[in-house]
Amino acid sequence: MSQLKHPAHDLLDNLDGFRVEIDAARHRADIVLDRAPFNIISMPEREQLRLVFEALDANDDVRVIVLRSEGEHFSSGGDIRGFLEASPEHVSKLAWNIASPERCSKPVIAANRGYCFGVGFEISLACDFRIVTTTTEYALPEQKLGQIPGSGGSARLQKMVGIGRTKDIVMRSRRIPGPQAYDWGLALECVENDQLESATDKLVAELVKFSPLAQRTAKKLLNDSEDASLAAAIELEGHCYSRLRSSEDFREGVEAFHAKRKANFTGK
The missing domain is CATH 1.10.12 (Lyase 2-enoyl-coa Hydratase; Chain  A, domain 2)
Structure with missing residues (x-):
């Protein structure tokens, strides 16, 4: 019998635009978007992020996962040209990949600063907790491309803030600053930009104390x-x-x- 082979076996060999840090002593794992300056999320990266969340979910050393970024922006969104090149079947799977933080059984924190647009916003909405700063801007700007959000953004947003506010964000491609996101209940906390890491560390330390x-x-x-x-x-x-x-x-x-x-x- 030939050895079974799956594409996912090789997909994590070279992470595209992000890295993973595991601190077993603190029971913490960080998924760090690292494609300066705007941390654009590519098509392969979406699939890799799903597999990483699944791998961390199976890791007993990890109790809390943090999704964060390098630089002044979390993510300005996805690779626009990648949508034109992807097949309809591939595009139909995008929401499943971006929902991986929600499916993960462990608490997932999104630490958002600067631009958090498109898929960057959508994957943050799939996390359990969002911490924003005074520089954060949430947006689903797909209307400017003649499109709509395709990875669960409008659906999750509507459940969180209602249809009126969701229409305001989606149909007008309007940006929501961090303090307003906190007022609307989208974010757990809004801090000054230089306090994002300490606020995230504090929440992680709190969560790992529980069963x-x-x-x-x-x-x-x-x-x-x-x-x-x-x-x-x-x-x-x-x-x-x-x-x-x-x-x-x-x-x-x-x-x-x-x-x-x-x-x-x-x-x-």
Whole structure:
């Protein structure tokens, strides 16, 4: 029998426009966009980002993932010419790749400064937490190209801020500055530009203290119940609560609480 071969086996050999840093001691992984000056996201990069999120999801040393960038801009968007060269079948898969932070079972933080346009905004919307700065500008400018967002941007945005604000952003290609994004609830926090790294570090340090199992359960529950009826969401919450009830982490949490000590969660 011939050895099975998959294109993904070689796709991560040479990362296109980004790098991955794993700090096992801090249970943290950083995916760093690194294509100066605007961190344009290429077609191959989208597929590679999906595979990296899947690989980090399977890495037990990693509890929290940070998506950030080098330079003054997170990303000005995708490679425009790449859309003209890609087949319709390929383009139809773009939203699946960009949804990888959402599918990842671990908490994902997007640290956004400067331009965060197009696919840069869309992949940030697929993350669990967004931290912005006073320099951040969110935008879905596809109308200027005679197009619409194609990687889930308008759909996620509408659920977060409503149809009126989404039409304002999408149909007018309007830029939303960081402070306004915070006011609208798109961002967890808005800080000065030089405070983005420290604010991100603080959130990571907070999240890694919790039970990895409880974090994974909470994320999946919230994602799965977003469109459910209240009754169905409560039912699903009860089943998740029941499963955690028998976990080692829950027992450790209860014992640590009564002993007035710090809990040592293992994710089991």
